Amino acid sequence: MTGFGFADLPGAVLDEGVVAHYGGPMREQRRLLSGDAVALLGDRTVIEVAGPDRLTWLDSFTSQATTRLAPGESSELLILDPQGHVEHAAGIVDDGASAWLIVDVADSEALLGWLKRMVFRSQVTVEIHCDRALVGFFAGGSAETALAGALVWADPWENVQVGGHQYADVAEHPATGYAWRIAILDTEAAASLADSVEAAGLLAAEALRIAAWRPRWASEVDERSLPHETDWIRSAVHLNKGCYRGQETVAKVHNLGHPPRRLAALQLDGSDDVLPAPGSPVFAGEAEVGRVTSVARHHEDGPIALAILSRRAPDGDLIVRADGVDIAAAQQVIVPADAGATADIPKLTRLSRRR
Known part of the structure; x- marks a missing residue:
């Protein structure tokens, strides 16, 4: 996988073909968090879903209500098996003509193949773009200024999404302020960015993700994973949307509790x-x-x-x-042991007492 210019920067240390750090992972974390550095996400790639039916098509079999997405709006979705286990996960941002799915490289070919098998008569095309760079950064700093005009996915983990539900019973979630963004860039734009903005490695980005309790397909998912177990209902599942594969299990575990x-x-x-x-x-x-x-x-x-x-x-x-x-x-x-709708009333009572 190409380094888009980032692998050639001074101090770059590569691990399995991706830039792990530039010699100072702790400093890189602080610079990322301040919004004044970017990280090339070489362990992720992007799949483009184009065509007039793209959002209704994705809505029909994923956990997210994608038909509501306006151009430039971001969300997250899961593809579940019939028993409700997580098979694939993706961030999604629509630009008005295409829906762009940000996925872990290790899942990209399997997801691409699955999506292509689901096209049938829908007016959609599906294509992977290994020539696009995915660059992560935090909003509010010079990195965001440098990326003005780029197509950017805003991580929805920062807030509980419409139709979602938070299981973490905390007064303040560590994702508050986790204004993580991922820009989708062509080769020329990525190379230009590498020459103009401070860079951080994947170790820094991962440390900040873990501190925010943010689940990821490449790390937290196995063949038994249910979205409830990682609090993924918070950002990737719309509990009130129409039917999709695995929905019965999602509803059952949520309503009865105890994942x-x-x-x-x-x-x-x-x-x-x-x-x-x-x-x-x-x-x-x-x-x-x-x-x-x-x-x-x-x-x-x-x-x-x-x-x-x-x-x-x-x-x-x-x-x-x-x-x-x-x-x-x-x-x-x-995620508490009694997580689910059955725990809602006690949770609300505890939170009200804190206030």
Whole structure:
């Protein structure tokens, strides 16, 4: 995959073909968060869905109400299997002629093939654009100014979307202020940007994502994943839209509550300077209760992680085992064990007491 000029910048350190950092991941996090740096997202690509039927077509089989999207408006969608498990995930922004789907590279070919098989008689075309650069940045700084006029996807994770539902029972969600954007650029525009704006690596972007509790297909999804387990109902599912594959399970788990697993945030003990790899097991005492899905070193919080746990995992401190080393992990519950519509009244009562 081409580096669009970013891989040639001084200090660039590549990992599996993508720029991991430029020698200062912590500084790069701070510059990204300030809005004054951009990150080439070499582990993502874009699929263009063109044609007059594109939004109604996507609406018919995805979890999102895409027919409501106006030109320039962004959203997020999931494609579920008949049992409601997450198969594919994408950000979506429509430009008035095409809907652009931002996807993880590892899922792009499978998603492209699935979409092409679903065309039938609809007036749509589907094409992957590996020649487009996806550049991430935070709104409100010089990066946004430099990208004025570009087609930009605004991550909806910052707020609960229309038709969505937040399971995290917190007074203030860490996604508040997570004004993450992704610009879709051609080769020339990307090369010009690389020469004019400060660059950050993927390690910085991932650390900020994890700190915001933001799920991602490449990290938090496996063959058993339900959108409820990662609080993805918040941004990627419209609970009141028409029928789509997997909707019955989405409604059932939401209305009855108690998804089988739940996402948690972990604050890791950094005294041994050991960072667990994704997939590392998580224990409560001697019982294995889940696995780490994403991990990073954060510029303020130190070593942090996201983990998928059994619904029956206790709420207290846990242990992450990495290469034979036990790492203490303070847990913050993201998705409660009783998450769902059945927990709404107690949640509202608790929030009102806080006020």
